[in-house]
Amino acid sequence: MTGRDDAPRYFAPTDLDGVLRALDGADESTVVVGGGTMVVPTMTHGHLVPTVIVDLVRSGLEGIREEDGATVIGAMTTYSSLLAGERERLREPGHPLNLLVRAASGITGGPQIRNKGTLGGSAAYANPSSDVPGCLVALDARVRLASPRGVREVPAAEFYLGAFRTARRPDEVLSALVLPRGTATAWGYVKFKLVESSWPVVTSAAAVLPDGGLRVGVGGAADRPVPLDLPTPSEGTDDPAWRALVADEFARALDTHGAVPVDDVLADARYRTDITPVIVARSVAGALERRQG
Amino acid sequence: MRNIRLNVNGEDHEVEVDPRRLLVHVVREEVGLTGTHVGCLTGDCGACTVMVDDRSVKSCSVLAAGADGACVRTIEYLGTEEDLDPVQQAFLDEFAFQCGYCLPGMLLTVRELLDAEPDPDDAAILQAISGNLCRCTGYGPIVRAVRAAVRSTRGGEGS
Ligand SMILES: Cc1cc2nc3c(=O)[nH]c(=O)nc-3n(C[C@H](O)[C@H](O)[C@H](O)COP(=O)(O)OP(=O)(O)OC[C@H]3O[C@@H](n4cnc5c(N)ncnc54)[C@H](O)[C@@H]3O)c2cc1C
Ligand code: FES
Ligand code: FES
Numbered sequence: 210m211t212g213r214d215d216a217p218r219y220f221a222p223t224d225l226d227g228v229l230r231a232l233d234g235a236d237e238s239t240v241v242v243g244g245g246t247m248v249v250p251t252m253t254h255g256h257l258v259p260t261v262i263v264d265l266v267r268s269g270l271e272g273i274r275e276e277d278g279a280t281v282i283g284a285m286t287t288y289s290s291l292l293a294g295e296r297e298r299l300r301e302p303g304h305p306l307n308l309l310v311r312a313a314s315g316i317t318g319g320p321q322i323r324n325k326g327t328l329g330g331s332a333a334y335a336n337p338s339s340d341v342p343g344c345l346v347a348l349d350a351r352v353r354l355a356s357p358r359g360v361r362e363v364p365a366a367e368f369y370l371g372a373f374r375t376a377r378r379p380d381e382v383l384s385a386l387v388l389p390r391g392t393a394t395a396w397g398y399v400k401f402k403l404v405e406s407s408w409p410v411v412t413s414a415a416a417v418l419p420d421g422g423l424r425v426g427v428g429g430a431a432d433r434p435v436p437l438d439l440p441t442p443s444e445g446t447d448d449p450a451w452r453a454l455v456a457d458e459f460a461r462a463l464d465t466h467g468a469v470p471v472d473d474v475l476a477d478a479r480y481r482t483d484i485t486p487v488i489v490a491r492s493v494a495g496a497l498e499r500r501q502g
Numbered sequence: 503m504r505n506i507r508l509n510v511n512g513e514d515h516e517v518e519v520d521p522r523r524l525l526v527h528v529v530r531e532e533v534g535l536t537g538t539h540v541g542c543l544t545g546d547c548g549a550c551t552v553m554v555d556d557r558s559v560k561s562c563s564v565l566a567a568g569a570d571g572a573c574v575r576t577i578e579y580l581g582t583e584e585d586l587d588p589v590q591q592a593f594l595d596e597f598a599f600q601c602g603y604c605l606p607g608m609l610l611t612v613r614e615l616l617d618a619e620p621d622p623d624d625a626a627i628l629q630a631i632s633g634n635l636c637r638c639t640g641y642g643p644i645v646r647a648v649r650a651a652v653r654s655t656r657g658g659e660g661s
Contacts (some may be wrong), residue, residue: 216503218521219504219521219567221567221568221570242565242568245563245565245568246560246563249524249545249562249565250544250545250562250563253522253524254543254544262521262522264565264567264568266565267568289557317632317633318545318546318632319548319558319611319630319633319634320558320614320615320633321551321558321559321560321611321633322560322633324557324559325559325560325563325564405632406632
């Protein structure tokens with residue numbers, strides 16, 4: 210066995226207070242393990258060498274509950290447990306969980322990943338290709354961060370600072386995702402990819418707002434999720450003028466947020482930018498249909 | 503190093519582990535059950551699939567320390583050479599494996615699917631095995647084997 214001497218210290222606290230104690234004074238070399246689906250392989254392959262591991266496996270930070278006008282999802286809630294409650298919620302098309310349910314049902318990697326991967330882990334990881342961050346932006350969600358110094362909530366659109374970079378400090382745990390209720394009347398979600406099991410090229414989460422406007426979270430296209438506020442298309446989502454407006458709004462939002470289009474082996478930046486209005490249009494079409502249906 | 507307890511296929515084990523030690527390595531090297539395979543160690547291939555507290559997981563992505571106290575079931579639990587699980591028998595009958603590297607993970611995943619959904623359609627079958635990569639056989643024979651397992655199980659129920 211290797212590395213016996215420099216083995217990290219390991220904590221598996223059984224409640225939030227225990228997590229906060231374990232994180233007291235933490236720096237970059239402290240690693241929080243959620244479901245472990247990304248972070249454990251990263252450690253195995255030596256890309257991450259922690260001095261302290263805080264494993265949330267027994268933290269109890271899971272479960273979904275209603276709290277003053279908001280739905281609160283514990284960070285350790287897995288995709289599987291979100292999907293398990295699906296049937297009760299689908300009746301209310303505007304319920305924020307319906308968007309996340311749609312996204313969760315398209316998570317690849319098999320049931321094994323949906324059984325272990327958590328919503329908090331996906332939110333904290335800030336992988337530009339992940340499903341959850343773009344949804345959080347469309348949901349106007351807040352990210353709840355707890356540390357020994359206290360609790361704060363950061364709007365999703367401000368939480369993401371770049372690829373794999375967030376506003377979370379090393380001594381903070383992402384304890385929950387807070388989704389305000391009543392923000393939308395229906396949701397649409399499209400995940401565009403060229404190969405079934407690959408990461409998506411562009412994702413779009415669309416909300417139809419009670420005032421008739423649209424709020425969209427674009428994922429995959431840039432190094433962080435990009436929020437768009439759009440008017441409902443009066444001539445339908447195929448209307449070239451409306452699509453041109455989406456393209457302009459996207460370019461402007463990239464600028465405002467200092468976001469950089471992703472350019473990788475799956476698709477270059479130009480391609481991603483070009484298809485974004487199409488993917489946005491499809492997600493909006495789905496949302497409008499669901500509102501009427 | 504820390505001591506953990508695991509119940510593996512009904513037997514208790516106490517093992518001393520480094521906090522970075524993976525469940526798959528403990529199962530194979532400390533417990534000595536080598537039916538669970540190690541492939542990518544990235545969570546992609548599914549060869550390391552085991553059941554932890556009745557849910558399939560990729561054991562290369564699970565810290566053994568975090569599994570302390572868990573109930574683990576591996577491919578060795580599913581059936582014996584004399585008494586194969588219907589899923590194992592169907593994979594054999596339908597030529598649904600070649601080298602067999604993916605097989606332990608594939609079988610456990612299919613077993614989990616059929617326990618939850620005794621008569622899945624093809625879309626549900628493909629969705630269930632989407633985290634198990636097979637490099638040899640192709641998914642056609644595998645899906646046929648799952649359908650055969652469904653038929654044999656239902657046939658058994660009827661008689
Ligand atoms: C084969 C495969 C397919 C996948 N397919 C998809 C897909 O289709 N869509 C998708 O979006 N993702 C996908 N993923 C990525 C990923 O597994 C999931 O998004 C998952 O939700 C990550 O959650 P986790 O709890 O396992 O995170 P972990 O691996 O535990 O952690 C990820 C990161 O977040 C940090 N972290 C975790 N939880 C917290 C917390 N509560 N507070 C602070 N920091 C925390 C960790 O330190 C680490 O940096 C896939 C992964 C694999 C292996
Ligand atoms: S070895 Fe675990 S998924 Fe490949
Ligand atoms: S039989 Fe060889 S990998 Fe599946």
